Amino acid sequence: MHAAAPSPSSFSAPGALRGRIRVPGDKSISHRSLMLSALAVGESRVSGLLEGEDVLATAAAMRAMGADIVRGDDGLWRIHGVGVGGLLQPGQALDMGNSGTSTRLLMGLVASHPITATFIGDASLSKRPMGRVIEPLGLMGAEFTASPGGRLPLMVRGLCPAVPLEYRLPVASAQVKSAILLAGLNTPGTTRVIEPVPTRDHSERMLRGFGAALEVTEDDDGARIIALTGEAELRPQAITVPGDPSSAAFPLVAALLVPGSDVVIENVGINETRAGLIGVLREMGADIALLHERVVGGEPVADLHVRHSPLSGIEVPPSVAPSMIDEFPILFVASALASGRTVMRGLDELRVKESDRIAVMAEGLSAIGARVEELPDGMVIEGTGGDPLAGGATIAANLDHRIAMSFAVAGLVSRQPVIVDDMAPVATSFPQFTTLMTSLGAEAA
Ligand SMILES: O=C(O)C1=C[C@@H](OP(=O)(O)O)[C@@H](O)[C@H](O)C1
């Protein structure tokens, strides 16, 4: 989906970063707002939707399955849904671009409808494992024809009525949890997902908001049991999508690292299943204040006031990983500037994101002078104690937006330029990245 020609860039900070910015809407919540609106009967309205390529792939797919989705000139999205059970057979393959969330959640929706859909994606997405959703959705009765290794392109033949499932998640994945719950929407009886480690709970919150009967309890071992009553009727909603904490992480860490910086990032989601990075950075010594805490669209939100702070290395408890899984690439950059050693483990999942984020970050950080040791499931980083990195290397973004943005931020605190070979992937989740960073005082060349 990206522009054909790569767009190389390097970022620098001639002085402190200062100002107030607003990051775009939360990607996870944006996907879900389109999917559930497309299943409600009547008109839903979504404001603050992330208009990034990943979310637009979801919108196109929901249109191809019958929903009427229109963006007004005022930026408000109006969606007329087809009703649970009403998805239509798409006329052609659904192009998921770079988006794992679109693919896995939509596979769940198709699995319990009487339709067949083929999913295709870019080179990055086509390497990512889909077996984790094929397995539970297969138990519900859907049939799959996948490329070797359970990868895209793949075809899903839904079963209607599907068979309700009780499933214990073998990996901490909100995408797998959500795929099963979405399949459960059009399945008679109760679908149960048991989650030993909590992951982002946007699906649960929004399903309830749309009127689905969903209960969350805990078993004796503290695992969450999410029970959804199927053949749900969803009522259209007005949704305001809060700002994405995973996008806010980049200007946030930039402000911590660039001396003298003082930045406010408004309207950022601080749902505790997403906000792990703030706690970890504070423990490292970061000055981050949460202002005007409030609830927007059923999600807790705050303005983040961030000031440059000397950071110290810590051992990051593996248990916080799911609440900040997409923020590790930028935490690696922060750790490279901290004093002392930061140890991060329990991050196996990073190897199956848009790129192998452990390997790609370790290689790139080494190339710009950071001292890193790659572990099978994480990284150990000896920081500079605030001194700039050497820089002076070109980094391959590997079709991974978070790699591109992490090295853009690393460039702000490097002596020589850090060239990101292609910033185009940033359009999947944070199209305004360069504009917002330059508005704070960074320079992009
Ligand atoms: O459910 C979601 O919206 C997401 C869940 C996470 O993936 P996993 O479920 O694969 O951990 C995360 O990395 C991704 O960016 C978005």
Ligand SMILES: C=C(OP(=O)(O)O)C(=O)O
């Ligand atoms: C992993 C990510 O997204 P997805 O799985 O939707 O491609 C991400 O945004 O960092």
